[in-house]
Amino acid sequence: MGLFDRHAGLLEAYRDVRTTGYDPFQIRMERVLSPTEAIINGKKTLLVGTNNYFGLTFDESCKEAAIEAIRAEGTGTTGSRIANGSYNEHVALEQEIAEFYGKKHCMVFTTGYQANLGVISTLAGEGDFLLIDADSHASIYDACKMTQAEVVRFKHNDPSSLDARLRRLGDRPGNRVVVLEGIYSMLGDSAPLREFVDVCKKYGAYVLIDEAHSLGALGETGRGLCESTGVLDDCHFIVGTFSKTLGAIGGYCVSDDPDFDILRVTVRSYMFTASLPPSIVASVRQALRVVKAKPELRKQLWDNVATLYDGLAAKGFKLGPEHGPVVGVHLPDRMLAIGFWRAMLDAGIYVNVAVPPATPNGVSLLRCSVCAVHTAEQLEHMIEVMTGIGRQLGVLGDPKLRVVGGTR
Amino acid sequence: MIVENDGMTDTIDLRRESTLARGEVMGEICHHLLPYQTGEKPIVGDTVIAKDLTIDSLAIMDMVMELEDRFDISIPMNVVAEIHTVDQLADTILKLHARR
Numbered sequence: 001m002g003l004f005d006r007h008a009g010l011l012e013a014y015r016d017v018r019t020t021g022y023d024p025f026q027i028r029m030e031r032v033l034s035p036t037e038a039i040i041n042g043k044k045t046l047l048v049g050t051n052n053y054f055g056l057t058f059d060e061s062c063k064e065a066a067i068e069a070i071r072a073e074g075t076g077t078t079g080s081r082i083a084n085g086s087y088n089e090h091v092a093l094e095q096e097i098a099e100f101y102g103k104k105h106c107m108v109f110t111t112g113y114q115a116n117l118g119v120i121s122t123l124a125g126e127g128d129f130l131l132i133d134a135d136s137h138a139s140i141y142d143a144c145k146m147t148q149a150e151v152v153r154f155k156h157n158d159p160s161s162l163d164a165r166l167r168r169l170g171d172r173p174g175n176r177v178v179v180l181e182g183i184y185s186m187l188g189d190s191a192p193l194r195e196f197v198d199v200c201k202k203y204g205a206y207v208l209i210d211e212a213h214s215l216g217a218l219g220e221t222g223r224g225l226c227e228s229t230g231v232l233d234d235c236h237f238i239v240g241t242f243s244k245t246l247g248a249i250g251g252y253c254v255s256d257d258p259d260f261d262i263l264r265v266t267v268r269s270y271m272f273t274a275s276l277p278p279s280i281v282a283s284v285r286q287a288l289r290v291v292k293a294k295p296e297l298r299k300q301l302w303d304n305v306a307t308l309y310d311g312l313a314a315k316g317f318k319l320g321p322e323h324g325p326v327v328g329v330h331l332p333d334r335m336l337a338i339g340f341w342r343a344m345l346d347a348g349i350y351v352n353v354a355v356p357p358a359t360p361n362g363v364s365l366l367r368c369s370v371c372a373v374h375t376a377e378q379l380e381h382m383i384e385v386m387t388g389i390g391r392q393l394g395v396l397g398d399p400k401l402r403v404v405g406g407t408r
Numbered sequence: 409m410i411v412e413n414d415g416m417t418d419t420i421d422l423r424r425e426s427t428l429a430r431g432e433v434m435g436e437i438c439h440h441l442l443p444y445q446t447g448e449k450p451i452v453g454d455t456v457i458a459k460d461l462t463i464d465s466l467a468i469m470d471m472v473m474e475l476e477d478r479f480d481i482s483i484p485m486n487v488v489a490e491i492h493t494v495d496q497l498a499d500t501i502l503k504l505h506a507r508r
């Protein structure tokens with residue numbers, strides 16, 4: 001058997017994808033112009049698939065902070081914090097994130113992926129139980145492969161499914177760690193967190209929530225679903241990323257657990273990789289200040305979500321279950337999704353295409369992510385373009401025939 | 409008195425559990441796998457789930473969740489990873505069910 005034979009199925013699917021002309025997994029942004037525009041294939045293109053929820057990648061104050069930090073402290077740390085030590089900036093950032101959540105401890109990682117991978121696989125060890133939502137992000141699934149704990153999946157966003165699985169554990173000794181996400185990355189739906197927390201309390205389980213897509217977007221002060229549902233104190237571990245709303249790269253985990261810092265000498269994805277460079281840390285600290293100082297960005301984001309979601313729904317598109325900064329547009333199959341995606345790129349609009357096995361329940365999606373600094377005109381233009389392509393590809397019915405039916 | 413009563417219910421429960429028939433488990437598994445059958449080849453005990461059928465790994469895990477709820481057991485993911493055939497899946501379900 002050849003080295004790549006085991007991937008034969010995937011290679012075939014990938015070949016299918018590429019027959020459409022462009023390879024969605026190798027798009028080149030020839031030049032990024034702003035949080036909402038880039039040159040792709042020589043053409044100015046609207047970006048609606050970059051998780052840049054607040055548009056902070058081009059925020060002047062964040063850029064200046066990063067430039068200043070490079071001048072002062074250089075371009076990189078050239079090692080991990082346990083080997084090369086922490087810079088003042090790392091420690092300050094951790095304090096600021098801990099304060100933001102009102103938690104005692106924070107650990108910063110080089111990516112959110114590494115935060116999930118390391119924290120989850122270390123928290124639940126041999127003899128423990130890890131219970132994860134079926135639609136969990138790849139970083140959570142990968143953590144499950146690394147842990148010695150028993151891993152059980154429960155049905156997506158279904159507290160009764162979690163309840164049944166915790167009940168079945170009965171009085172077997174071992175910690176129970178439940179992993180949830182604030183906003184799910186494919187369909188933009190939120191977890192029924194309060195109900196989940198109630199179930200966890202009933203069985204004495206720890207709650208870890210990944211707020212990757214909800215930081216900034218949810219909650220009175222942008223702390224995420226744990227804040228908007230009023231259960232911040234009941235979430236034992238909150239993980240997040242700097243790579244979306246905060247416009248840079250990196251991950252974190254906060255907690256009140258008095259022994260939390262032991263993770264610094266046990267989590268391998270923290271110990272054995274280089275720490276974030278000073279420029280990133282500086283821009284993230286500034287981005288966090290912007291999130292606190294400009295709650296209007298959150299309102300702009302949700303106004304834009306409403307424009308896009310309601311606009312597409314009105315045209316007859318089948319969408320994810322609720323408003324969210326991620327808007328997932330369902331398409332009947334993989335090839336249609338890829339054809340649709342390509343037609344949009346030709347029309348100057350970039351979104352993500354998500355097809356099985358990367359999607360829940362084998363669905364094919366156009367995954368759009370909304371930005372606070374998208375203009376209403378940009379989004380209305382996008383709805384118009386998508387409607388045209390949808391009719392052309394037969395995804396949307398003839399509007400004349402639809403009038404009678406009215407609702408979706 | 410109370411202790412005696414508890415003992416009674418335990419015995420009755422155990423006897424009821426042990427009556428879960430292999431045929432019932434096989435029937436339930438086949439019901440879930442039927443949509444993934446290839447051609448005329450029947451689904452039997454030594455059908456290799458991931459190879460002889462058109463089911464992908466995610467759909468296998470989703471089927472496992474359904475079976476878990478049907479038989480009120482949990483099959484840990486690392487145990488699922490070791491299961492290859494329909495027979496092995498049925499054995500695992502029967503074993504976990506008996507241990508409840």
Ligand SMILES: Cc1ncc(COP(=O)(O)O)c(C=O)c1O
Pocket residue numbers: 111112113114116137139181185210212213241242243249250251
């Ligand atoms: C839910 C979720 N968790 C974690 C991550 C990983 O974040 P990062 O980009 O910081 O590695 C992502 C992003 O890909 C995500 O969607």
